[in-house]
Amino acid sequence: MKPMDALLEVLRTEGVEKVFGNPGTTELPLIDALAKASDFEYVLAVQEHSAVAMADGYARGTRRTAFVSLHVAAGLANGLIGMLNAKRSRTPLVVTAGQQDRRHLAQDPLLAGDLVGLAAAAAKSATEVHQANDLPVVLRRAFALAAQPPAGPVFVSIPMDLLAEDVDVPVPDRSPLAPLGAATGLDQAAWILASADHPAIVAGDGVGRDGAVAQLVNLAERLNATVYHNPMHDRMNFPFTHPLHGGMLPSHNAAVRAALTGHDVVLVVGCHAFSPHQYTPGPSFPERTRVVQLDDDPAELGRNFAVELGLTGGIRASLTELVAQVGRRAQPVRATRPAANGTPPPTLRAPLDPAVAAKAIADGLSTDAVVVDEAITLGSHLRPLLRLTRPNSFVHTAGGGLGWGIGAAIGTRMARPDRPVVAVLGDGCALFGLQGLWSAARYHVPVLFCVANNGEYRTLKDTLTESYGPGPHPGLDLGRMDWSKAALFFGVAARRVDSDTELREAVASAGSLVEPLLLDVPVR
Structure with a gap:
């Protein structure tokens, strides 16, 4: 089998159906081969x-490793933002880039560069293929490593001349790996949890990644434990409407410590530290609080805080066993969806207060909707209002690389064509990923993009005012932009929202879309 055929055979047997990318000269052999592979x-x-953002959303939606093809050093550099987000969110990706022809690399040809060095900080592993025979083996390793906890992006550099070599290369069979089993020490964990007077659980994104939401609900109900989402969580790890849901923990240690005060035992499940955003002195946990930690990545145990017991194992398998061992402390609590207000509030006109816009979006969401959140200011109002109960209903990244939301929403909808996708975006965030609208139009992906248009970096203004006093400060004003025109330029239908009623109704109709639609939502 020739190198290019071997590459496609590896992709095929790894379950890859879509190749996300932007090609250049070094990717032309791949483009030619794909033209013949239906x-x-x-x-x-x-x-x-x-x-990369589209691949991120697609990988999460399908729960399979996604494949990305980038172009030499410059294309890889542009993709690093998405790779950093995927690494932080632990999204399994295999990212390749075409390297220049090896026969003149010594001459430092145009577009060449140290691709491995460039990718290293944003990937779990970065390597370059040097021999055609090694290509299938390296790709097999990449797919295995990308999915292995902690999941994340793996980078492979492939010289363009290697793909054109007229040699036969063997393709190793795919090696199916059994999922992680239950952790050892669960009997001790059950004893600690059952002895608590006021237990709490911190539901990390590992719960959602491993499809363990139902198991965590069972455990929380048996313990009658308050369940907090980890700070700036990337997934729906516990039903938002459940009576035991305590909301999302704040993103700095002092506030986390205050929220957990009064809980004598805390179980931390699948949580990457507590991801503090701003420094505050002191630990995350109140003094004398007993902490049990469960994770599929042993490096997380005791990493940022001391634990009484650290457990390594599959999240779903371990929670299933833990439920069986804990017994029942109280009558199980059943989730109840909040009743809708029978009297509709008066219509409010744009520009809307961010809290009003958030409520309109939350009220309009259908029960099967998926929310992709990249709205920093509006998102802080939206999260407490969400009534999401189905797994995989919430998608976010704590990676910090802005411009992710548009692409992630497209990939999410491609992966889950049976569920409406509503992307809630800040205008500053959306500007970083605006080109993604072209792909939404090109592939007719029916996503509802809601752009909160306040014409400024609001969160930075708030932080500056709190820390240094009122401005004005330079570099924080964008000015009012006509997002309808921006969307239409890329071929996406758009309209301006003039009231909270119109916004709520547009969100409610997201499931009937057959093409992408952008809402320009003026907010104060």
């Missing part, structure tokens, strides 16, 4: 960050 779809992005 079982693959090449999903074009007009900027590499959008390609």
